[in-house]
Amino acid sequence: MRKSLILIFGVMILQLNLSCKSQYSVTELNKIFTTEQIADLNKITEFFKTEMCLHLDTDFKTCYERTPHEYLLATGNGFWTNIDFEEQKKLYAQISKSTFNEIWMFCESTYYPSETKAKDICAVSTGKYQKYLSELGKTNPRIAKYAERIQASGSFGSLDIQYWEVLKDKKSFNINDPNIQLILAIHYLSMNDQSTRNADLIEQKKVKFN
Numbered sequence: 001m002r003k004s005l006i007l008i009f010g011v012m013i014l015q016l017n018l019s020c021k022s023q024y025s026v027t028e029l030n031k032i033f034t035t036e037q038i039a040d041l042n043k044i045t046e047f048f049k050t051e052m053c054l055h056l057d058t059d060f061k062t063c064y065e066r067t068p069h070e071y072l073l074a075t076g077n078g079f080w081t082n083i084d085f086e087e088q089k090k091l092y093a094q095i096s097k098s099t100f101n102e103i104w105m106f107c108e109s110t111y112y113p114s115e116t117k118a119k120d121i122c123a124v125s126t127g128k129y130q131k132y133l134s135e136l137g138k139t140n141p142r143i144a145k146y147a148e149r150i151q152a153s154g155s156f157g158s159l160d161i162q163y164w165e166v167l168k169d170k171k172s173f174n175i176n177d178p179n180i181q182l183i184l185a186i187h188y189l190s191m192n193d194q195s196t197r198n199a200d201l202i203e204q205k206k207v208k209f210n
Contacts, residue, residue: 024176024177024178024179025179026178026179028132028135028136028179029041029132029179031135032128032131032132032135033099033102033128033132034098036096036098036099037096037098037099037102037128040095040096040099041099041182043091043094043095044091044095044182044185044186044189045060045178045181045182045185047087047088047091047185047189048083048184048185048188048189049063049181049185051082051083051084051087051088052064052067052079052083052188060175060176060181061175061176064166064167064175064184065167065175067079067163069163069164069167070163070164073163078158078188078191078195079163079188080188080189080191080192080195081192081195081196083188083189083192085192085193085196085197088189088192088193091189101124101127102124102127102128102129103123103124103127103128103129103186104121104122104123104124104190105121105122105123105124106119106120106121106122107119107120107121107122107154108120109198111198111201111202114201116201118197118198118201119197120193120194120197120198121190121193121194121197122154122155123150123153123154123155123156123190125150125151125152125154129186130147130150130151133146133147133150133183134147136179136183140172141172142169142172142173143172143183146160146161146183155194156186156187156190156191156194158191160187161183161184161187166184
């Protein structure tokens with residue numbers, strides 16, 4: 001009898017775990033990206049989580065909510081600037097070129113007053129990632145707005161997603177949803193790249209797309 005109860009209890013736990021995982025749709029990911037690309041996207045999310053959590057064994061939602069966003073912004077730095085950019089560049093090298101090119105591209109920027117030209121990270125407004133955002137946007141109006149903004153500008157802007165919005169709008173930004181985690185990861189890694197890659201040149205810039 002005791003063994004039967006243990007078995008039943010075990011099956012119930014397994015079903016509960018499967019139910020929790022299946023509540024978040026992966027239809028858009030599977031429809032748009034290849035298996036290899038999905039593995040790369042998982043690497044991107046995991047890297048961002050590790051950096052955000054300061055390498056502590058904590059879940060994504062807890063780390064994001066406990067990050068002192070307001071304090072860091074008040075000091076003039078978004079929390080994304082604490083991401084190790086050298087490690088981020090290693091991440092770029094670890095994912096396939098095809099995955100990278102579906103999300104990011106390099107555009108030429110001119111920095112003043114030196115008029116130095118350098119490459120900056122920009123969004124690929126016609127890539128698979130943009131299509132993925134648009135697909136998610138069919139059931140999430142806030143993500144649809146975000147997708148439209150990226151497509152129009154060709155870049156990731158700090159005002160496109162703001163921390164207080166993520167924390168308060170739990171319907172649009174369910175931080176437990178792997179789709180939202182991926183969007184936040186790519187957004188903040190892009191912000192870190194834009195802030196760090198040419199930090200020594202940043203004063204004023206004019207972006208020219210290739």
